[in-house]
Amino acid sequence: MKGPLDGLRVLDMGWVMVGPVTGRYLADLGADVVKLESSRRVDPLRTLGPFKDGKPGLERSISYHNLNAGKRSLTVDIKDSRGREAILRLVEWADVLIESFSPGVLDDLDLAYPVLKARNPALIVASTSLLGQTGPHARGTSGVGTMGASMSGASLLLGWPGHAPCGTYGPWTDAIAPRFIVPSILAALHRRRATGEGCHIDVAQAEAGIQFLSPAWYQYAANGTVMERRGHAGSPLRVPHGIFRCAGQDRWIALDGSDEAAWQALRTIVGGPLLDSKFDTLIGRLRGRQELENAISAWTISQQADELERSLQSAGVPAHVVSNSNDLAHDPDLLDAHYCHIDDPIVGDAIVEGPRYRLGRTPERATRRGPRIGEHTQEILRDLCGYDAAAIDELKAAGVLV
Template sequence: MTEQPAGYLSHLKVLDLTDFRGAIAGRVFAQLGADVVQVETRDGTDSRRQAPFDPSGASLFWAAYGAGRRSIALDLTVPADMETFEKLVAAADVLVESGNPGEKPLLDAARMAEINPALIHAIITPFGVDGPKAGYHDSELTIWAAGGPLLPVAAVADRPYRISVPQAYHHAAVDAVGGALVAYFARKKTGRGQRVEVSAQTSATQSTLSMTLAGAVGHANYTLRKSVASFKKNPDLSGSGARTGKSKWEVQDGLVEMHLAMGPATGRFTNKLFEALIDMGAEGVEEFAKWDWPTIPDAIANDEIEEEDMERCRQAVAKFLNPKMKNDAVDIALKYKLLMAPVTTVKDLLESHHEAARDFFREVPHGNRVLHQPGPFARYLDGAFADLGAAPEIGAQGEAIRRDWLGEAKPAPVPSGAAGRPLEGIKVLDLAWVVAGPMIGRNLADFGATVVRVESSKRVETARMLGPYPGGVQNFMRSGQFENCNTGKLGLSLDLGTEEAKAVILDLVDWADVVVESFAPGQIERWGLGYEVLKQRNPSIIMLSTSLMGQVGPWSRMAGFGNIGGAMSGYQGLVGPREGLPVGPYGPYTDYVGPRFGMIALLAALDHREKTGEGGWMDVAQAETGMQSMAEAFADFEVNGVVAKANGNRDPLIVPNHVSMCIKHDINDRWVAISCRSDAEWAALAAEMGGEMAADAALATLEGRKAAEDRIEAAIDAWTLNQEADAVEARLQAVGVPAHVVASSEDIFADPQIRHQKHFIDIPRQDGVISTVEACRFILSETPAAPERASPDYGRDNDFVLEELLGYDRDRIEALAAVGALV
């Protein structure tokens, strides 16, 4: 057999039948060393026809996401080729496909399982493999509309805007990799494979900061819109700027991301900001330096501070920042530990001395040159990642693949009876907080891992201060965000400021297989709980540290939430109108991406430990996980000099790709997203609209529509304005045009496809009240996610963890309580 690359998953064979919707899945498998074989027709996968393009017309999308794999050309309508394909299926560990089942049939899943009962078959679709919307015509824009992330952007812009480097399908494809690895752990117990189904719509809901729960829990008017975006009605307590109208500040060479955080969780950072401004000699800030920002929400509610006061405050901050440069913001943020960052571009990132110090960008051949592409999404794991080779030409390795895959006898996985839960027996100490870290533990708990979540009532976790709340009543024990991130976990209250609590942590390290932590880099070491200490206690421990910029590098000490991660990974400048300032994606964007890659890296490390006994420390920088799905934009800059920026909702190959207003519901705007991926879809839309659009033959081609994009969008705006959004969706879907209501949380809760997929689940709490949370975003056919318990209140499981898991007697537990360690 030909030599395979290094990597923790180098023992896996992956058949890739994805179109552009799933292209990143194969890249992620290849990064971890799997032998990924692209099965494509002799015309090639449509990933080869996605923008951007190099001067020769070759797709840089394919160059970016096709890297690291091999290609075999097969026509599955030809019997001989189908025979070869089925032999490949028989040899494979994982098969990944993507597509729209309403437009092109998916593979026969039953037949695939018959050929290879051990096969893990991951299926990525826009809305699901079945259900009322399974055949809906789709575009990246309509998926973003259907899943919830699109609507909140309209609160700070003239309409909803997508991310201009498309992301919706990437989220789903990475979920498919995570799901496939969970299914692989199940197969190790049973010898049997299963299906992994991923809907891009449900994957997109993760990018809403749990806003999608509002309709389910009855938190009225929680979906951020202009009608509820008043700072008086909805002060932003998140720290991420998710619900604020001002987070971008102009400086001389671009923008800085920062918002004036308020409330008990993060208001202290704004107190520090004004202390810093005074120290730096800023003018006109003395009044605002006297405000106590943790209590500002109360002052707003009591009419002690008005919007006019806040606007004067913003103007004073803007005056100070305007003469600065973007990198000055980094220096200020590091010196004073502020939540501030430059809004970076792909150019900035490729030239970043921080990323250079971390050796993040790696060379990938393309033609007669190399591209600098996003590298490993976790550091410190020796041999975990493989270098990616050039994206292959069509069928270039066909003979070698036949020889390698079909010339070997594949040993059958050893069956061992009932499946149980895939991750049962894995023990996790969860020291993470807010979103990015806790979501890793949530996903592990969904599939049977025992996860002990540590927190203290002495410092209320930021996620508890985020809604939505049942009935709209703030209750830190019933935060929808906290429950979404921590369902299934055991809860242990510990004050890590006490030596006694630290001793308990070390005992938990002896017990655990995995530690997940998301403190600021250096904090865990200052507590005496760094990896070197933990490794002495438990040599096989796997520790995952997730932070904004990583554990090392000149900018590693930058503080902040996922909005800062979004700024430092290029996203904050990619959402907004074509002219004017960008507004950025909704909320802490890298908090939505980081957990997906973190779980994949963790499962690969656990698999490696089973084989070698080796643990390890992995450094997951959230900004670097975000960059994984901007690979084509980095290539576009290097090859064509194009710096990706906010471009409204426009797409180089889809015209129109537009969001239009419809009839309002009460005071709330209603919008519909519409895309035409082909000339035929445009003809269908134009026929529905009638008038000059239908009569203009010049619009029959993509080139003609591109030249008239402003006119087409204006005509669509006029056509939808007096129609109901859901009626436009139904009307256009019926004639084959991708369209979808830009969904609010109420729309998502009522969505028949979401209900068909059982995306909202009810779990009883210890007080008998029902907790409603979102389900896992990948569905396993044989061993589905099944969280065992609701998220914990403070100390709910103290006795169980200390007595049953650690074997403490009552005297020791009472002694811990007496010194204040268990709070």
């Protein structure tokens, strides 16, 4: 069996993260994904690290490979009328078009959904931007996922009570939005198989972020309580439940000894103050939380986090190192079955991430490298757009293929 989306044709006009990640999901599932690029206005992701061996270069960004693995790249000047026509030929070829321009840009290029639909009525167009295409603030709001995180309520929730919020690590909604765009596309494809109907899908990245925080919304809407940042990693209703400092610089272990079996196991290994009878009951542990957490910290502080993870797990206590970039790079599970080697003519051997699921019968494609800028322009124009060699030469000479 081939990939579940084998034969699906996708024109990926996104850049940086949300659009490209959406396209990569489809590529992993077997779709033929053509990424539109420009060497004049380079995808900013190509200028963002990490770079292989720390050496910057437009073809050296491992992030670019990670989000664009398995795609083909086409460079066409979309503002030129001949370039626009080439894009419209791809629109006829495509089943799905992904775009993440600032709202209004496609209208200015006369490539808004009605124009695309006229060329291909069955086309599924997914548009994504920070606040979507509609609403009083949609136009004029463009930028990066840290802004999406701010407007989804996430940034305020990270930090310490009484201190300024720390905000999310990076553009959080860039990771969340594709999780709502891809299901929307796949559901629209399911309907299209039955009815032939295309559609326009519009996902606001900040609204996607709100979905992951929906319990906080319900708490406000039903109880009138605005959830606040609390600093402490664990739940106030569970104990011991949180993170504890280990030996070394900025090393921490997360442990969850809150259910009865885990608590008994933890108590046995740590011993000492944890054996006190006041910790026999949950209520006793809640009331003695500070003392209990101090005792666990005193026990973890001299230990190596990764060894502690293994010993707690073998005793039956849910625990894991609070993984940092180095832990992830050396994690046995990830080395075993998540990281994939790619072989790229410019960066050589490099590691990107594989898919985040396992399909038993229709395995995802082997993870491939991302394309170089415009690497497949000629073959795409010839094979997908139907231009002959002379026409391609003409476009090239006119400076449209940059």
